[in-house]
Amino acid sequence: MSSARWCVRLLRNSFPLETGATEMAGRRFLLYFAWSRVLEEKASLGTLENRYPALFELRRAIWPHYEWAADGERYRQGIAGFLEHVILFDFQRFIQVxxxxxxxxxxxxxxxxxxxGCSPLDDRLLSSADTVIVVSLDHLVTEQTVDANEVAAVRRFLMRSGTALIVCPHHDVGAPPEQSAREVELLHHGDRLVSSQQRLGGVARSLLAELGFPVENRYGLSPAAAPDGGPAPLDVATHLDTPGFLVGVETxxxxxxxxxxWVPPALEGRVSVLARQLIHPSAPPHPFVERGHDRFNAMLWMPPDATRAGHLLVCDATIWSSAFGGLTSLNRFWQNLARMPAS
Structure with a gap:
């Protein structure tokens, strides 16, 4: 299904922010959630696969957390409530930073x-930003893909010097058809809110492929923790990070x-793996680990070249969320991006 059938609504100042900041010639950020709220919200609660949990399901699974959202008069208890009061809420800190x-x-x-409401990734939208973050939390079953006009607009955006496009898929859990394989994945990551299959990132995959970089988000891997309970340190390729995206970023x-x-072998030399993240060494087995891997690619960079003046990066969608720890380093990463010269 072409993305031309789906629309976009521009939401300025969607969350309450401090009003004391003054306008300056700083970078302009566009945070683009590449989902269809209509399709995500109307998923049947009787189907376990490829949908977000309802807010009441989350509350039940992790009770007593989120009891602040128990009032059904104030907080919608379905999937709509989960998207609004959990996912979007968790991006507020990034927005404030x-x-x-x-x-x-x-x-x-x-x-x-x-x-x-509707509007595609077009020149009008992209011209208002220097850094565009595509948060591709769309389920593959909703068939969200970019069309030719969107790709052309993104290419024009990337011709501006100093721009940055950051494409952010999430996990792809349950790709194998066999239930036994899906059970192995569930045991590895251990999240009972994710059932046998949850495949995300359709817009990310289609956009990257159309730009000539068919990178794929694969699996749902359990990351390692440090002794203090925070994330384990990243394996950062500092010699490749010439722009300094990850300066001072440890996790x-x-x-x-x-x-x-996953980077196709044909792209070797065109894609820099800036960061790898350690996999939980004591987690139940996963086929990726059994093939000899102890860490996964966590951030990719495609440097500007003769056809593209802007930066292209790929990372996980939750890097912009405040809900999963590592905030000291995440704040530093966000600030590194904010301090890039405006295009």
Whole structure:
């Protein structure tokens, strides 16, 4: 299904932010949620696979956490409530950090809003930003893909010097058809809110492929923790990180199931793996680990070249969330991006 059938609503200042920051010539950030809220919210609760949990399911699974959201009059208890009060809520800290660092409010966009308002990834939208973050938390079953006009607009955006496009899929759990293989994955990551299959990142995959970088988000891997309970240190390729994206960044987060960012062999030399993250050594087995891997690709960088003046990065969608630990280093990473010269 073409993404042309789905629409986007531009939401400025979607969350309450401090008003004391003054406008300055700082970078302008666009946070683009590449889901169809209509399709995500209307998923049947009788189907376990490829949907987000309802808010009441989350509350039941991790009780007594989230009891602040127990009032059904104030907080919608279905999938809509989970998207609004959990996922979007968890991005507020990132939005605040960018506002304070740049003086510019983050523009938040949903590919299709709950109300059905529309606008694609087009020149109008992209011209308002220097850094575009595509948060691809769309389930593959919703068939969200970019069309030719969107790809052309993104290419024009990347022709501006100093721009950055950061494409952010999430996990791909349960790709094998066999139940036994899916049970192995579940035992490895241990999150009972993710059933036999949850495949995310359709817009990320289609956009990257159209740009000539068919990177894929694979698996849902359990990350290792440090002795203090925080995320284990990243394996950062500092010699490759010439722009300094990860200067002072020691960790990402401890989300229960993170993707390996698979790079096709044909792209070797064109894609730099800036960071790898250690897999939990005591977690139940996973086929990726059994093939000899003890860490996964956590951040990729495609440097500017003769056809593209802007930076292209790939990382997990939860890097912009405050819910999974590692906030000291995440704040530093966000500020590094904010301090890049405006295009």
């Amino acid at each position: 960018i506002l304070e660092a740049t003086g510019n409010a983050v523009t938040l966009v949903e590919r299709q809003s709950a109300e059905g 990402f987060n401890l989300h229960a199931h993170l993707p390996h960012l």
